[in-house]
Amino acid sequence: MLQLPNDYNTPIKDKDGKYHLCCPELVNVRGGKNIVYVTEAGIEVKREPLHRYKNRINRRKIFTRGDNMNLKDAKDLPKEQLKTKTKSKQIKMKDIMRAKPQSETKPKQKRDNIIRIYHGNPDPDFEAYYGGGMEYHDYGKGLYCMEDIELAKEWACQYADLSVSYVYIYSLDLTGLPPIFDLNDCPPVYWISALAEHRFEKDEPLRRKERREQLIKTFPIDCKKYEIIKGWRADDSYYAYLRNFLRGDYSYEATIQAMELGNLGQQIVIKGRLAYNNCKKSGRIIIEGDNYIKYLERYNDRDNKARNSLQTLADVKGLYIEDVISEGERGRWKVDL
Numbered sequence: 176m177l178q179l180p181n182d183y184n185t186p187i188k189d190k191d192g193k194y195h196l197c198c199p200e201l202v203n204v205r206g207g208k209n210i211v212y213v214t215e216a217g218i219e220v221k222r223e224p225l226h227r228y229k230n231r232i233n234r235r236k237i238f239t240r241g242d243n244m245n246l247k248d249a250k251d252l253p254k255e256q257l258k259t260k261t262k263s264k265q266i267k268m269k270d271i272m273r274a275k276p277q278s279e280t281k282p283k284q285k286r287d288n289i290i291r292i293y294h295g296n297p298d299p300d301f302e303a304y305y306g307g308g309m310e311y312h313d314y315g316k317g318l319y320c321m322e323d324i325e326l327a328k329e330w331a332c333q334y335a336d337l338s339v340s341y342v343y344i345y346s347l348d349l350t351g352l353p354p355i356f357d358l359n360d361c362p363p364v365y366w367i368s369a370l371a372e373h374r375f376e377k378d379e380p381l382r383r384k385e386r387r388e389q390l391i392k393t394f395p396i397d398c399k400k401y402e403i404i405k406g407w408r409a410d411d412s413y414y415a416y417l418r419n420f421l422r423g424d425y426s427y428e429a430t431i432q433a434m435e436l437g438n439l440g441q442q443i444v445i446k447g448r449l450a451y452n453n454c455k456k457s458g459r460i461i462i463e464g465d466n467y468i469k470y471l472e473r474y475n476d477r478d479n480k481a482r483n484s485l486q487t488l489a490d491v492k493g494l495y496i497e498d499v500i501s502e503g504e505r506g507r508w509k510v511d512l
Contacts, residue, residue, distance in 0.1 A: 217344035217458035292320035295331025318445040332470035339463040358406030362508040393503035402447030428493030
């Protein structure tokens with residue numbers, strides 16, 4: 176299993192040739208995994224494919240002094256000694272960020288219980304607060320974030336009539352909080368029930384409304400009682416599947432396959448007061464111009480792919496809405512939440 180450093184002691188040079196103390200993080204991207212180097216302020220300095228990171232680590236050690244030597248060790252060496260101790264390439268002292276005296280440095284907080292999450296929003300002055308958000312979102316009111324920064328950028332750039340948007344960076348401290356409620360640990364029907372409860376149409380047909388209410392009653396999930404919820408993200412294209420399922424046109428199995436084909440990603444939703452108190456904004460990324468267009472196209476490609484698969488999934492047989500409710504009333508898929 177890959178072990179990454181969990182502190183901000185890795186020196187990374189940016190495109191301007193300046194060094195920054197970073198912490199490497201493993202993120203999932205389309206087509207594989209990347210290592211992202213971020214500063215303590217949450218600013219991304221560099222990213223590279225995971226295989227390149229592994230090859231470099233196996234090939235050489237940038238800082239060596241007998242055992243591993245990090246940037247802090249390098250600052251403590253005399254300039255002459257530094258030249259002889261670094262085996263790969265010599266590091267100029269002017270390129271290394273000078274450390275503050277011991278009395279001025281603040282003790283670093285352990286990162287074991289801290290996760291970095293990203294919220295895409297076109298509002299340049301967005302501020303999250305307890306009780307904010309819309310009730311008709313997937314799990315009701317809350318701060319909807321992604322652990323994958325690339326998906327957060329797509330979500331931020333979904334509006335064709337705009338040319339600039341933002342990704343807000345948050346550090347979520349899990350210390351003292353109840354465990355994250357992970358919907359992935361529940362049967363998918365509970366995720367569908369949560370969507371059916373919050374994402375509905377005011378003028379929906381009576382028959383579909385009755386089925387929706389029966390589904391929620393059979394598989395109840397009270398999203399308001401959780402501090403943090405993790406689960407699949409649903410956009411408007413996926414909601415089309417849900418409408419077809421409630422109408423009785425799509426099977427339960429087809430609805431689940433639609434979730435997987437859409438590849439919409441996982442989201443972290445901050446809901447409780449304690450979670451909001453432990454969620455601190457640490458930075459903001461501006462996406463504009465050609466960069467905005469790139470992520471808008473990615474968002475549209477993902478959305479079109481999901482919509483184009485509607486016709487193929489219509490032929491997937493299985494349990495339909497009445498069958499799912501009947502099975503649930505007999506105890507199938509039931510879990511204690």
